[in-house]
Structure formats: C-alpha cells, structure tokens
Amino acid sequence: MRKFPSSLLYAAAWAASLTLATPLPGLATTLVDNGAEIVKSTDWSKMETVTVTTSEYAYEPNQLRFKVGRPYKLVMKNVGEKDHYFTAPEFFRAVATRKAQSKDGEVKAPYFLAFEMRPKGGELEFYFVPVIPGQYPVYCTIDDHRQQGSEGTLIIE
Ligand SMILES: [Cu+2]
Numbered sequence: 058m059r060k061f062p063s064s065l066l067y068a069a070a071w072a073a074s075l076t077l078a079t080p081l082p083g084l085a086t087t088l089v090d091n092g093a094e095i096v097k098s099t100d101w102s103k104m105e106t107v108t109v110t111t112s113e114y115a116y117e118p119n120q121l122r123f124k125v126g127r128p129y130k131l132v133m134k135n136v137g138e139k140d141h142y143f144t145a146p147e148f149f150r151a152v153a154t155r156k157a158q159s160k161d162g163e164v165k166a167p168y169f170l171a172f173e174m175r176p177k178g179g180e181l182e183f184y185f186v187p188v189i190p191g192q193y194p195v196y197c198t199i200d201d202h203r204q205q206g207s208e209g210t211l212i213i214e
Contacts (some may be wrong), residue, residue, distance in 0.1 A: 089188045092153035092167060099186050101155075104128040109209075111174060112137030114202050116195065119209035123187040128155075131183040135174035141197045141207060143181075144171035148193035148211045155184035171198065187213040 089095070107129055110117045123129055133143050149169045157164045157172065159181050172181050190213045197207035 088150045089153050089168070092186075092188075095153035095186050095188065096155045099126075099128045099153075099155075101128050101184075104130055104184075106130045106132060108132040108134065109143075110134045110136050111141040111143065111197070111207065113139060114197075114205035114207045116143075116207065116209040120212065121209070122212045122214060123152075125187050125190060125213060128186050129184070131185070133172055133174055133181050133183065135176055135179040138176055139202075140173060140176055140179075140199060141202065142171050142173050142199055143195060144198050145193055145195040145211055146170045147191075148195065148213075151189035151191060151193060151213060152185040152187050155186070158182045158184065190214055 105127060107121060107123075109121060109131065111133070112135070121131075135141050152168075154166065154168050157166075157169060169183070172183065174181055193211045193213070195209045195211050196203040
C-alpha cells in the first residue's frame with residue numbers, strides 16, 4: 058500500500074487557512090485545489106463504505122465522521138416517499154473528489170454542491186478523500202424539509 062502523502066495534506070490545509078482568513082460573502086472559494094493529485098495518489102483498495110439514508114424528514118445517521126486522507130464511498134439512499142437533497146457545499150469543497158456514481162453511470166467534477174436522490178430507493182455514490190478538518194452542515198433544500206428535520210453534520214477529523 059502506498060502511504061498517503063502527508064505533505065499534500067499540509068499544503069492543502071495551509072492553502073485553506075489562507076482562503077478562510079478572508080471573509081467572503083456566500084461560499085468560500087475552492088478549498089482543495091490539488092484534489093486530482095490526492096485522488097491519484099490514494100490507495101482505493103482501502104476504501105471504506107459509509108451509508109446514509111434520507112426520508113421524511115431526517116438523515117440516518119444525522120452525523121457522519123470521516124478521517125483525513127482515507128478514501129471513502131458515501132452511499133446516499135432515499136428510502137422516503139419524496140425527493141430529497143444531500144446539500145453540503147462547504148463539505149464538498151473540503152474533500153478531494155474522485156467521482157459520483159449511480160447504476161446508470163458516473164460523473165467526474167472538481168467538486169459538487171448537492172445530490173438529489175429519487176424517492177423509494179433512489180441511490181447515488183460519492184467517492185472522495187477528506188482533506189480539510191471541520192464540521193460541515195448537510196441539509197435538504199426542498200420546501201421546508203430542513204426545518205422539518207432533514208439536516209445533519211458531516212465531520213472531518
Ligand atoms: Cu427533502
């Protein structure tokens with residue numbers, strides 16, 4: 058197994074601290090700009106799978122913990138009767154993104170903002186490596202779902 062190059066992590070965290078030092082309206086600028094290198098140098102055979110389900114109106118579990126430098130597959134499954142989002146723009150900018158995937162194909166992008174899962178079994182997979190430690194909110198942006206309870210916390214430690 059190749060060890061995760063910690064120098065990349067430190068560089069990313071340092072760059073992020075510079076970015077965060079400047080207050081910006083709305084979203085911070087991209088935090089992880091060497092995501093492709095991190096994804097490439099990660100041993101994906103060590104990937105851990107974490108599953109979160111959505112329904113009316115909650116994420117289960119509503120708190121997820123990830124470790125810096127470890128590869129993850131996050132399985133997001135909607136077991137409810139309505140559409141639900143997994144919106145976490147700050148979190149998605151704090152990780153190195155490999156891809157998102159469903160049974161119908163996959164999407165590669167530098168980072169995502171939100172995923173939407175169809176009702177009654179809709180499922181998406183997100184492959185990533187956590188980079189910037191912190192606590193990030195996740196919530197559903199449909200109607201009043203968040204107020205009703207569709208929210209949670211994503212922790213990178
Ligand atoms: Cu919802």
